[in-house]
Amino acid sequence: MTRTVLVCCGTGCIATGSLSVAEALRGEIQKSGADATVETVIKETGCNGFCENGPIVNIVPDDVSYYKVKPKDAPDIVKGLGGEPVRRLLYRVDGKPVPSQKENPFYAPQHKIALRNIGIIDPAEISDYIGRGGYEALQKALAMTPDEIIGEVEASGLRGRGGAGFSTGRKWRIAAGYESNPKYVVCNGDEGDPGAFMDRSILEGDPHTVLEGMAICALAIGAAEGFLYIRDEYGLALKHMEKAIRDAEDKGILGDKIMGSDKSLRLTVVRGGGAFVCGESTALMASIEGRVGEPRAKYIRSVQRGLWDQPTVLNNVETLANIPVIINEGGEAFARIGAPKSKGTKVFALVGKVKRTGLIEVPMGVTLRHLIYDIGGGVIGDRPFKAVQTGGPSGGCIPADMLDLPVDFDTLTSYGAMMGSGGLIVMDDRSCMVEVARYYANFLAGESCGKCTPCREGLRQMLIILTDICEGRGKDGDVTLLEEISATMLDSSLCALGKSAPNPVLTTIKYFRDEYDAHIGDKRCPAGVCPKLTAFEVDPALCTGCTLCKRTCPVGAISGELKTAHEISESACTACGVCREACRFDAIITAPKRRCGV
Amino acid sequence: MTVTIDGIPCACEAGEYLLDIAARNGVTIPSLCHHGGLPGQGCCRVCIVEVEQGGWKNIVAACIYPVERECAVFTKSERVIRQRGMVLSLLRAAAPESAEVARLCEVYDAPEYERFVKKPKERCILCGLCAKACQSLGTGAIVTVNRGVEKAVSTPYDEPSAVCAGCKSCAEVCPTGAVEVIEDGINRTIWGKSFPLKKCGGCGALTGTLAELERAADKAGAEIPALCNRCKQKSMSDVLASTYGW
Numbered sequence: 001m002t003r004t005v006l007v008c009c010g011t012g013c014i015a016t017g018s019l020s021v022a023e024a025l026r027g028e029i030q031k032s033g034a035d036a037t038v039e040t041v042i043k044e045t046g047c048n049g050f051c052e053n054g055p056i057v058n059i060v061p062d063d064v065s066y067y068k069v070k071p072k073d074a075p076d077i078v079k080g081l082g083g084e085p086v087r088r089l090l091y092r093v094d095g096k097p098v099p100s101q102k103e104n105p106f107y108a109p110q111h112k113i114a115l116r117n118i119g120i121i122d123p124a125e126i127s128d129y130i131g132r133g134g135y136e137a138l139q140k141a142l143a144m145t146p147d148e149i150i151g152e153v154e155a156s157g158l159r160g161r162g163g164a165g166f167s168t169g170r171k172w173r174i175a176a177g178y179e180s181n182p183k184y185v186v187c188n189g190d191e192g193d194p195g196a197f198m199d200r201s202i203l204e205g206d207p208h209t210v211l212e213g214m215a216i217c218a219l220a221i222g223a224a225e226g227f228l229y230i231r232d233e234y235g236l237a238l239k240h241m242e243k244a245i246r247d248a249e250d251k252g253i254l255g256d257k258i259m260g261s262d263k264s265l266r267l268t269v270v271r272g273g274g275a276f277v278c279g280e281s282t283a284l285m286a287s288i289e290g291r292v293g294e295p296r297a298k299y300i301r302s303v304q305r306g307l308w309d310q311p312t313v314l315n316n317v318e319t320l321a322n323i324p325v326i327i328n329e330g331g332e333a334f335a336r337i338g339a340p341k342s343k344g345t346k347v348f349a350l351v352g353k354v355k356r357t358g359l360i361e362v363p364m365g366v367t368l369r370h371l372i373y374d375i376g377g378g379v380i381g382d383r384p385f386k387a388v389q390t391g392g393p394s395g396g397c398i399p400a401d402m403l404d405l406p407v408d409f410d411t412l413t414s415y416g417a418m419m420g421s422g423g424l425i426v427m428d429d430r431s432c433m434v435e436v437a438r439y440y441a442n443f444l445a446g447e448s449c450g451k452c453t454p455c456r457e458g459l460r461q462m463l464i465i466l467t468d469i470c471e472g473r474g475k476d477g478d479v480t481l482l483e484e485i486s487a488t489m490l491d492s493s494l495c496a497l498g499k500s501a502p503n504p505v506l507t508t509i510k511y512f513r514d515e516y517d518a519h520i521g522d523k524r525c526p527a528g529v530c531p532k533l534t535a536f537e538v539d540p541a542l543c544t545g546c547t548l549c550k551r552t553c554p555v556g557a558i559s560g561e562l563k564t565a566h567e568i569s570e571s572a573c574t575a576c577g578v579c580r581e582a583c584r585f586d587a588i589i590t591a592p593k594r595r596c597g598v
Numbered sequence: 599m600t601v602t603i604d605g606i607p608c609a610c611e612a613g614e615y616l617l618d619i620a621a622r623n624g625v626t627i628p629s630l631c632h633h634g635g636l637p638g639q640g641c642c643r644v645c646i647v648e649v650e651q652g653g654w655k656n657i658v659a660a661c662i663y664p665v666e667r668e669c670a671v672f673t674k675s676e677r678v679i680r681q682r683g684m685v686l687s688l689l690r691a692a693a694p695e696s697a698e699v700a701r702l703c704e705v706y707d708a709p710e711y712e713r714f715v716k717k718p719k720e721r722c723i724l725c726g727l728c729a730k731a732c733q734s735l736g737t738g739a740i741v742t743v744n745r746g747v748e749k750a751v752s753t754p755y756d757e758p759s760a761v762c763a764g765c766k767s768c769a770e771v772c773p774t775g776a777v778e779v780i781e782d783g784i785n786r787t788i789w790g791k792s793f794p795l796k797k798c799g800g801c802g803a804l805t806g807t808l809a810e811l812e813r814a815a816d817k818a819g820a821e822i823p824a825l826c827n828r829c830k831q832k833s834m835s836d837v838l839a840s841t842y843g844w
Contacts, residue, residue, distance in 0.1 A: 275745060292742065297640050297662050450724065450742075450749030451641045457688035460747045464715050481713055488684035491657045491677070492643050 002039045003081060005029075008056040008119060010047025010204060011197075011236055017070070018055035019044075024071035025057070028078040040081065043128075046118040046205015049359035050106050053091070058119065064099045067091055106356045109375055111337065113345045114161075114321040115361045118205035123240045126247040129208040135253055137324035141216045142261050146176055149220040153323070155331030157343030161198075162188055162279075162316035163391060163420040164496065165342070165409035168323075171313055175221040175303040178311040183223040185214050186288070186307065186314040189230035189237065190272045190279040193392025194443065196423035198347040199317035201359050203230060203237035206321065207244035211267065213320030215254065216327055218265045221313055226265060229284050231272040242269050276393075276447035280495050281306075281314045283449060294449040295495035316421070318347055339365025342408035346419065352389075352426035353380045369403040372426055383428040386527075387511070391420020393440045393447075394500035396507030397433060416507045418500070430580070432529035433512035434519050438466035440504035448497060455498030458489045462505065471532045474520035479509055528590030531575035535593045540565035542587035549579035549588060603647075603671040616660035616671060617645055627660050627673050628682075628702055630689075630773045631725030636734060638662040642725050643685045644702065648672040657681060683708045690714075695721045696774035722776035724749055728768035737761055740768060740789060753789050763809040764793030796822070800829030 007013075007022040026042050048056045053067040057077065066077065066089035076086045090097035091104050101107040112118075121128035129135070141149050154169030175183060187210055191199040202210060214226050230238055245267050249255040256264045270288050277283050278293040285307045287293040306312025322344060326334045335343045342364040348371060351357050355377035362371065368388055372378065379385050387397040390407075396417030398405070405411050412419050427436070445459040462485055465478050486502030493499045509516060518524045525533040538549075538560075545563040557573040560566030568579070568588075580588040600607050601619065608623040615638060620627045631642035638661035645660040651669040657677065672678060686708035689699050694716040702708070726742050729751055733741075739762035743752045753759040764786050769777035780787040786795055786807055793807035805811065805826045815822045823830065838844070 277745065297659060299658065299663055444746070446746045446748070448746040450745045450747065451639075451726070453641070453643045453685050453688055453692075453723070456724070456747060456749060457692050458684075461688065461691065461714050463747070465713065475713065478713070481711065484684060485688075488681045488688075492646050492681045492685060494640055494643070494659070 002041060003062065004041045004043055004060050005077070005081075006043050006045045006058040006060065006119065008046075008048045008054060008058075009044040010051065010054075010201060012047060012051030013054035013056060014236075016054045016068075020071045021055045021057065021069050021074070024074035025077065028074040032078050038082065040078075043122045044124075045121060046123050047201040047359060048119040049115070049201070049361075050356070051359070052357045056119075057089075058101075060120075062099075063101070065091065065101050065104070105377065106358065106360070106375055109370070110361050111345050111363050112361045113325050113334075113337075114202060114209075114318050114347055115206075115359070116325070117209060118201060121206065123205050123207055124243055126208060126244065126251060126253075129206070133328065134208050134324070135212055135259075137327035138212050138215050138219075138253070139259060141219050141327050142259055142263065144219075146220045146222065149216060149327065150176060152326055152331040153220070156322075156326040156334035157331075157338075157341075158319065158322055158326060158334065159342060159409055160316055161318035161322075161346065161421065163394060163418065165419075168315065168319055171303055171315075172217060172220050174301075175311045175313045178304060180311055181222070182225060182310055183221050184307045184310060184312040185218045185221065185223045185226035186281075186285070186312055187214055187226070187228040187317060187320055188279060188281065188284060188314055189228055189234070189241075189317050190284060191234075191317070191421065192231065192276040192279050192447075193394075193421055193423045195351045195389075195425050196349045196392060196421055198349055198359065198422045200234050200237055201347075202317050202321050203234060204240055207237075207240045208248065209321045209324055210241070210317055211244055211248055211254065213315070213323035214267060215258065215265050216323050217313055217315065217320070219263060221311070223313070224264045224266065226267045227270050227288050227307075228267060229270045229272055229278070229288060231278075232274055238269060238271065245269065275449075276443075277449040277495075277497055280497055282495065284314065285312065292449075294451045295497070297494055318422075338363045339406060339408040341410055346407070346422055348407075348422045348424050350376050350424050350426070352424075353383070353428040353431070354378070354426040355380055364408045365406045367404050367406055368398065368424075371407065371424065372403070376426065379426065379428050381428075383430065385426070386429050386431055387427045387433065387436075389425040389427065389436065389504070390423065391418040391503070392423045393444050394418060394496070394503055395420045395423070396503045397427075397436060397511060398507070399511040416503060416510060418503070430527055430529065430577075432470075432525050432527040433508040433515045434466065434469055434525075435527075435529050437505045437508045438463070438470050441466050441501075444497070444501045448501070449495075452492075452494035452498060454489045454493045455495075455501060458485045458493075458498075459501060461485060462502075466505070469516065469519045470525075470530045472519075472523045472530075474516075474523075476520065478520060479513070479516050483509065522592070524592045525590075528575075528577065528580065533593055534575045534577075535570050535591045536568050536573060536575060536577070536580060536588050537591045538566045538568055539587045539589050542585050544585055544587070546584070548582050548584070552578050552582040554578060599665070599668060601665055601669050601671055604673055610665055612666055613664045616647060616649075616658070616663045616665060619665065620660065620671075620673070625673060628706060629661055630698070630702070630723060631727055632661040633727055633731075633771050633773075636727065636730050636771070639726065639730070642689070642723060644682060644689070646678060646682055646685070648675045648678050679707070682706055687711055687714065689723050691716045693717070693720045693723045693774055693776070695719055696723065696776070698774050699723065720776075721774050722751065722772075723774055724751065725773065726751065727771045727773065728777055731767045731771045735765070735767055737763065737765075739763075756790075758791035759789060762789055762791060763813050764788050764791065764807040765810040798826035798829050799824040800833070801826060803828075 057066040057069045064085045080086045085099045158168040159165040280295045283293045283295040338344045347361045441463045445463045448455045450456045528534045543565040550558040557569045610619045629645035640659035640662035686703045691714035739759035785792045811822045
């Protein structure tokens with residue numbers, strides 16, 4: 001029998017020290033001497049998703065999961081193998097320690113398809129992937145006609161996971177229909193939404209599933225060459241992917257005569273230079289060709305004329321990760337999961353002011369409430385929920401009364417937001433929605449390619465107006481003007497980045513208009529975020545004089561003795577809000593600024 | 599195939615661009631970033647029109663929209679007027695010194711937004727035609743650099759280009775006169791670099807920079823012509839006249 005100790009070595013856990021945990025465990029196992037009946041293997045795996053509780057160690061087949069593991073815990077973990085789990089390292093539900101992920105509310109409701117191998121296999125070992133049924137789908141696909149492969153993908157109802165939600169089967173069908181050769185298959189790994197790390201996790205933790213998905217796509221459309229465009233910041237993903245391609249070629253799975261057939265597929269990793277706009281398919285292709293990463297108009301689609309003007313299928317990482325399962329289990333089985341027009345599961349990066357942050361995969365059609373409250377455990381400190389930002393810079397902010405909306409491709413879009421690629425940023429009552437809009441306008445003003453007027457100049461003026469509003473220089477009519485600029489950007493921009501860039505502004509205006517009015521009319525930031533419109537005061541009735549705020553204040557603006565109510569000097573205070581976050585008694589309250597910096 | 603533009607039936611071939619079809623049929627669609635000698639770019643968005651096809655109405659850029667099926671095109675619909683007005687207003691704030699942008703704003707009734715912050719002393723609308731022209735000549739001395747609101751046209755590292763020959767094709771194609779060219783009869787200064795000018799051996803007119811003439815001669819495998827085109831024609835006709843005794 002073999003017992004495997006899986007040490008999560010996703011980027012999050014590596015950052016919290018999982019490599020030294022793995023090292024310590026290896027040393028400890030050696031020291032403890034080999035058990036004649038049980039061979040213990042230490043494996044470094046991809047991301048388990050529950051990053052904020054890392055480093056995570058899982059033991060199989062015992063089904064024990066440890067969290068926040070330190071190297072010094074290694075002796076206890078090894079001692080506990082096969083026996084009583086180490087209680088202090090277990091996850092606690094209502095104070096009760098639970099060894100199995102099945103009892104952990106973060107994991108229990110999840111349904112893993114795209115993430116099925118991550119956390120279980122060592123991404124650097126092709127044999128691990130093959131051991132979990134990897135490349136069986138490719139073998140199966142080699143015995144199928146292109147039409148049959150596409151038929152399965154069409155039957156699955158799979159839609160592109162990058163955000164736009166175009167039918168994957170139809171895209172393949174169109175590309176397969178063109179006679180022009182060569183054709184190309186491209187994997188879009190240029191994930192760039194703030195707060196999103198779905199594709200990163202897949203590229204890092206299960207690179208072969210992406211390769212298998214690409215190979216099946218290549219068979220379906222008749223391509224013999226492909227590219228993986230991965231942003232250069234994803235160092236681990238690049239490393240694992242490059243090794244995966246080499247290993248697969250060495251094993252005859254990729255390269256010439258794949259798996260002994262007459263088909264070939266050469267895959268190349270291309271490093272993205274860090275431009276957000278290169279996640280847009282036509283800009284990405286321009287970048288692969290060595291041109292400036294600017295989108296072109298899609299009056300002629302890239303399935304017809306893409307890379308080097310040849311038929312090209314570009315799929316998102318998560319989309320491709322679903323393909324092997326669809327071929328193995330059949331399209332119809334896949335279509336039984338999820339919502340009526342959004343089949344299968346979706347991976348979300350749940351972040352922000354939520355108790356349990358991390359990467360989750362759930363069937364599409366579940367509600368935002370289920371994601372945020374059941375899986376995420378609700379808002380940190382049980383503060384009031386204000387909004388959830390979905391879909392990154394192209395998405396929008398969804399208010400509390402829409403928490404029961406199902407999350408799928410079409411519902412959120414009809415409310416002006418979008419599910420997008422899967423970023424979910426939870427915000428509480430201390431988040432300023434005007435500042436959120438300004439943040440995204442600023443992000444896009446820097447990341448737009450700057451080619452077309454509505455996007456470049458629209459964002460420039462929008463950012464100036466939003467900054468003015470946040471700093472107390474907002475004017476009557478500003479909101480209307482923002483809406484007018486937005487309308488032109490939506491209608492007249494060259495690419496999807498410009499066409500969706502106004503969404504954060506429009507949704508915050510639509511659902512949080514009162515905050516705009518307070519900023520413009522009363523020169524007040526209701527959330528207490530915008531420094532020029534906010535002053536902080538200490539509520540003497542609530543202050544216990546613990547001195548925590550005084551010690552955390554970066555500018556020394558707080559005075560007071562131990563066990564007496566503290567005071568904030570308005571002239572010294574920069575309204576950064578650190579004291580309010582630190583205070584455990586909610587004694588720091590916001591007040592309108594007396595000397596507003598207008 | 600026929601498309602209607604503002605109700606006027608226009609004959610066309612599949613794949614032709616709307617802007618060309620309109621121009622041929624006498625319908626004016628304003629544009630800035632389009633130049634007949636270069637491929638369409640679709641970046642200024644001044645040439646936007648509304649296309650009705652299969653029950654859908656979409657805003658498209660006429661300079662790069664290839665007609666594939668019969669459709670109805672509207673260049674003066676309420677939606678076009680509104681969106682083009684905003685695009686022009688944004689361009690006026692981006693390039694307040696451009697007379698051409700100001701003229702278009704006037705003709706197409708672009709609303710004046712006091713709130714828009716104008717870029718000081720700017721004429722460039724960042725359409726990139728100059729860079730396209732330079733690239734298509736095989737020089738590639740200027741390119742668009744940076745992205746987003748920081749986008750600009752420049753030589754590498756803002757330094758005088760090693761390959762620029764001072765041919766000023768960039769200035770010729772610029773729709774807003776934003777490329778600064780200074781000539782004093784001896785030198786031409788462009789993109790931070792001065793080029794000696796060559797004079798015609800006959801009439802003394804300036805024929806271009808020495809660098810561009812050298813490059814052209816080099817490509818053609820010939821000597822730099824001593825005369826300007828006019829004088830060359832004259833001298834040839836003189837030879838012909840004397841030969842045939844005209």
